[in-house]
Amino acid sequence: MHTRAPIQALVFDIFGTVVDWHGSIVREGQALAQRLGLPAVDWPAFAEAWRAGYRPAMARVARGELPWTHIDGLHRLILDEILPRFGLQALPDDEREALNRAWHRLAPWPDSVEGLTRLKRRHTIATLSNGNVALLVNMARHAGLPWDCVFSAEMMGRYKPDLEVYRRAAQWLGHAPDQVLMVAAHPSDLRAAQAAGLQAAYIPRPAEHGAGGWMESAAGCHFEWQADSLTDLARQLGA
Amino acid sequence: MHTRAPIQALVFDIFGTVVDWHGSIVREGQALAQRLGLPAVDWPAFAEAWRAGYRPAMARVARGELPWTHIDGLHRLILDEILPRFGLQALPDDEREALNRAWHRLAPWPDSVEGLTRLKRRHTIATLSNGNVALLVNMARHAGLPWDCVFSAEMMGRYKPDLEVYRRAAQWLGHAPDQVLMVAAHPSDLRAAQAAGLQAAYIPRPAEHGAGGWMESAAGCHFEWQADSLTDLARQLGA
Numbered sequence: 001m002h003t004r005a006p007i008q009a010l011v012f013d014i015f016g017t018v019v020d021w022h023g024s025i026v027r028e029g030q031a032l033a034q035r036l037g038l039p040a041v042d043w044p045a046f047a048e049a050w051r052a053g054y055r056p057a058m059a060r061v062a063r064g065e066l067p068w069t070h071i072d073g074l075h076r077l078i079l080d081e082i083l084p085r086f087g088l089q090a091l092p093d094d095e096r097e098a099l100n101r102a103w104h105r106l107a108p109w110p111d112s113v114e115g116l117t118r119l120k121r122r123h124t125i126a127t128l129s130n131g132n133v134a135l136l137v138n139m140a141r142h143a144g145l146p147w148d149c150v151f152s153a154e155m156m157g158r159y160k161p162d163l164e165v166y167r168r169a170a171q172w173l174g175h176a177p178d179q180v181l182m183v184a185a186h187p188s189d190l191r192a193a194q195a196a197g198l199q200a201a202y203i204p205r206p207a208e209h210g211a212g213g214w215m216e217s218a219a220g221c222h223f224e225w226q227a228d229s230l231t232d233l234a235r236q237l238g239a
Numbered sequence: 240m241h242t243r244a245p246i247q248a249l250v251f252d253i254f255g256t257v258v259d260w261h262g263s264i265v266r267e268g269q270a271l272a273q274r275l276g277l278p279a280v281d282w283p284a285f286a287e288a289w290r291a292g293y294r295p296a297m298a299r300v301a302r303g304e305l306p307w308t309h310i311d312g313l314h315r316l317i318l319d320e321i322l323p324r325f326g327l328q329a330l331p332d333d334e335r336e337a338l339n340r341a342w343h344r345l346a347p348w349p350d351s352v353e354g355l356t357r358l359k360r361r362h363t364i365a366t367l368s369n370g371n372v373a374l375l376v377n378m379a380r381h382a383g384l385p386w387d388c389v390f391s392a393e394m395m396g397r398y399k400p401d402l403e404v405y406r407r408a409a410q411w412l413g414h415a416p417d418q419v420l421m422v423a424a425h426p427s428d429l430r431a432a433q434a435a436g437l438q439a440a441y442i443p444r445p446a447e448h449g450a451g452g453w454m455e456s457a458a459g460c461h462f463e464w465q466a467d468s469l470t471d472l473a474r475q476l477g478a
Binding site: 132 | 311363365371372373375376377379380386387388389391393394411412413414
């Protein structure tokens with residue numbers, strides 16, 4: 001039935017697709033509050049505010065308003081901006097730096113490690129993330145994510161959804177773009193990958209923004225693959 | 240005794256340091272000769288000739304005489320050049336391409352997998368090689384090399400010993416240069432790493448060019464670390 005090219009390699013979006021940033025940041029915030037005896041903070045709203053600053057910050061880099069800044073740097077800029085809104089303006093610098101590193105310790109979704117381990121048996125698996133290299137490497141070591149290699153926007157000097165990021169990943173892997181499958185929970189990321197010639201696998205993550213939270217619409221999109229989890233994707237690919 | 244900065248991450252030269260290119264190419268050549276019924280070929284000399292073309296070819300790229308060409312491409316250029324010298328000018332294109340891929344299947348030295356596995360427990364380990372990404376990834380999958388991430392000259396658009404290659408590896412890992420240890424069998428590679436601010440670990444590989452073969456001189460060099468093998472280096476680093 002399928003006329004799709006055989007998949008040689010898979011590249012993965014990370015934040016929301018492989019790891020649960022929302023739940024992880026909420027837990028980090030709660031632990032910090034308990035340790036420092038902070039006043040009540042709406043940590044789910046804090047996590048959303050931190051993440052909401054991410055796309056605008058990357059857009060400023062893309063427009064040249066900011067020099068190239070990696071995600072650790074952008075996360076810190078956004079953190080400093082939102083802390084006063086949550087009554088946390090007194091948080092000292094070393095605590096800010098430690099909290100900023102929470103993004104290096106994000107927890108994987110329950111299916112991620114098993115799914116990646118199965119997919120790796122027959123295919124090359126790589127990150128393709130706007131996260132910086134150190135963040136992705138530390139996360140993989142912490143969460144046990146068995147990447148063959150780590151591709152980061154930092155290596156390309158430009159952020160997704162710049163099509164060059166997807167094209168270069170396929171080129172580095174030594175495959176034609178349509179032999180490479182981009183895996184993501186976000187239709188906008190997948191549409192860009194398709195525009196660059198890659199195949200797309202949509203893994204909806206309804207809990208990305210917390211239970212009952214917001215999801216980017218996939219209306220009008222056609223993706224070559226769709227799966228409920230990375231283990232389901234492994235099953236569909238025969239792994 | 241040591242005033243050296245604590246090591247956070249190790250980056251590795253690959254050809255000769257982690258894998259035995261000479262022995263592997265000789266075995267690939269012998270297998271090819273048997274399969275195709277080729278006349279007698281001096282495979283050790285063939286391996287040396289193929290490898291000897293490597294530095295001059297990279298130098299042509301560095302001088303701008305060749306546009307950026309990855310190592311698979313340079314290996315193929317050199318292969319086509321040397322085949323007539325060994326009476327193999329009739330080798331068809333598909334066999335040349337398959338032989339060129341031998342560099343993706345090089346065998347590790349006997350201590351490499353155990354040494355890297357031990358070093359990875361406490362440190363981030365990455366390639367820092369002039370080999371292209373696909374070559375390094377395929378080699379790791381084939382040989383079981385447990386890299387945290389793969390850094391290649393291809394990602395930087397320049398070849399070692401350009402100092403920017405070493406500097407950028409440290410930057411991507413999120414560490415000061417002197418917290419990163421360059422591991423190599425070649426003094427020239429290590430001197431460049433030191434010039435870029437990294438620490439250096441010298442692992443002599445006396446059999447790199449075959450038993451009793453040539454070795455680059457380390458006379459006059461001072462390296463922070465020296466070990467007989469990657470397992471010995473792991474021991475010295477307490478891993």
